[in-house]
Each structure stands twice: as structure tokens, then as C-alpha cells.
Amino acid sequence: xxxxxxxxxxxxxxxxxxxxxxxxxxxxxxxxxxxxxxxxxxxxxxxxxxxxxxxxxxxxxxxxxxxxxxxxxxxxxxxxxxxxxxxxxxxxxxxxxxxxxxxxxxxxxxxxxxxxxxxxxxxxxxxxxxxxxxxxxxxxxxxxxxxxxxxxxxxxxxxxxxxxxxxxxxxxxxxxxxxxxxxxxxxxxxxxxxxxxxxxxxxxxxxxxxxxxxxxxxxxxxxxxxxxxxxxxxxxxxxxxxxxxxxxxxxxxxxxxxxx
Numbered sequence: 001x002x003x004x005x006x007x008x009x010x011x012x013x014x015x016x017x018x019x020x021x022x023x024x025x026x027x028x029x030x031x032x033x034x035x036x037x038x039x040x041x042x043x044x045x046x047x048x049x050x051x052x053x054x055x056x057x058x059x060x061x062x063x064x065x066x067x068x069x070x071x072x073x074x075x076x077x078x079x080x081x082x083x084x085x086x087x088x089x090x091x092x093x094x095x096x097x098x099x100x101x102x103x104x105x106x107x108x109x110x111x112x113x114x115x116x117x118x119x120x121x122x123x124x125x126x127x128x129x130x131x132x133x134x135x136x137x138x139x140x141x142x143x144x145x146x147x148x149x150x151x152x153x154x155x156x157x158x159x160x161x162x163x164x165x166x167x168x169x170x171x172x173x174x175x176x177x178x179x180x181x182x183x184x185x186x187x188x189x190x191x192x193x194x195x196x197x198x199x200x201x202x203x204x205x206x207x208x209x210x211x212x213x214x215x216x217x218x219x220x221x222x223x224x225x226x227x228x229x230x231x232x233x234x235x236x237x238x239x240x241x242x243x244x245x246x247x248x249x250x251x252x253x254x255x256x257x258x259x260x
Contacts, residue, residue: 048200049257088154108218127214129195
């Protein structure tokens with residue numbers, strides 16, 4: 001899946017460079033954001049408790065709160081931020097199209113992604129886990145041998161699944177809510193995904209269970225377009241993450257959303 005995304009990104013860059021002006025994509029630097037007076041951030045709205053719509057219809061979550069802290073650190077006001085909803089499969093495209101300045105959307109750092117993206121320091125560490133229906137006899141990845149599993153396109157789940165289970169049927173969906181709905185409808189036996197997102201479903205639905213074992217370490221970080229222009233912006237983001245980690249504010253925000 002990552003190879004497909006990389007190929008698509010390369011093709012898009014080639015097409016755009018041949019049909020438009022060089023400055024059509026806004027510069028991804030700190031000065032551009034300061035001059036504009038607004039931070040534009042891609043966040044998820046389908047990944048409770050990291051990014052979701054609250055009861056009032058406002059975008060909320062841990063990633064959203066971090067974006068506000070970064071806006072306050074860069075622009076002096078946590079309200080000077082505009083959120084653009086993204087999914088796992090489209091978030092890199094929205095970043096490289098210039099639609100957003102950065103992605104804060106449960107994006108884990110991997111060697112493949114580091115080839116085409118720049119990342120901030122990590123602000124959270126997740127892990128791959130299994131979500132199953134209550135009463136399921138599945139207790140680990142190996143139990144999925146000969147069964148069906150759900151992954152979300154654009155995530156790292158497929159790689160983890162195929163490396164652990166040779167004979168598994170994989171069903172892919174664009175969003176986590178769609179994956180969750182498929183599990184509830186019996187279209188597969190488990191969802192393989194980031195524990196932080198799957199935890200959200202288990203917190204809200206007693207008929208599904210998040211199994212305790214973790215199969216990877218997935219450091220979440222802020223993603224930016226790769227290049228020299230991002231360096232000052234990354235430094236500013238890292239300063240915010242480091243300060244808010246040391247003073248315990250990030251941990252308090254995590255706990256406020258039920259994240260352990």
C-alpha cells in the first residue's frame with residue numbers, strides 16, 4: 001500500500017510540474033504561515049479519540065488539541081488554526097497538493113514514509129492491535145490464519161498482518177468507521193489497526209473487544225512535505241512538543257480523552 005501511495009505522489013508531482021507554475025503549491029515554511037496568520041492542518045474526523053466530531057459538531061480530539069498548541073506556539077493564538085478533514089488513504093496527497101501545511105492525523109513514522117515526508121518529534125506511541133466481536137475465539141494474529149481481517153487503506157496494518165499470517169483474507173476500507181461497520185456486520189473476523197483508534201470503538205461499544213497484545217511500536221508525529229523549507233517549521237513544532245511534554249500538558253490532554 002505504501003508503494004502505491006509513493007508512486008501516486010510521484011506521478012502527481014510530475015503531472016503538476018508539467019502543467020502549472022512552480023509557486024502554485026504554497027511554500028511549506030514558517031514565514032509563510034506567520035505572514036498568512038493561520039495554520040492549516042489535516043486531521044482525522046473518523047479516529048476517536050484522536051480526531052472526531054463532538055456532540056456540537058466541532059472537530060475535537062488529541063491530535064486537534066496538539067494542533068491548537070502548535071498554532072499558539074507559532075502564531076500566539078490557539079484559535080488561528082483551520083482544520084481540513086483527511087483519511088488515512090488521502091492525507092499525504094492533501095499535504096503535497098498544498099491544501100494543508102501539515103498532517104496531524106495518527107500518522108506513524110516509518111522508513112518508507114521518511115523517504116517522502118519530514119516528521120517532527122514523536123508525540124505519542126501507538127501499537128498495532130486487534131479489535132474483535134465480544135465472544136470471539138480469536139486471541140492473537142495467528143488465530144486469523146484461514147480467516148478474514150479488516151485493514152484501513154493508507155495505514156501500516158496490512159504489512160503487520162501479512163508478515164504474521166500467511167493465509168488470511170484481507171478486506172480494505174477507506175475509513176475506520178467503515179471498517180468498524182464491516183466488523184459489526186460480520187464481513188470479517190477482526191480489524192487490525194492502531195490500538196489508539198480501535199480503543200475508541202471499544203470505549204463506546206461493549207459488544208467489541210480490544211485485545212491486549214500489541215504487535216508493533218508506532219510513533220505518531222506531525223508530517224510535513226519533505227525539503228529544506230520545512231526545517232524552521234519542524235523546529236518550531238518540536239519546541240512546542242518538547243515543552244508541552246515536559247510540563248505534563250500533553251499527558252493531561254491524553255487523559256482527558258481517555259487515552260492511556
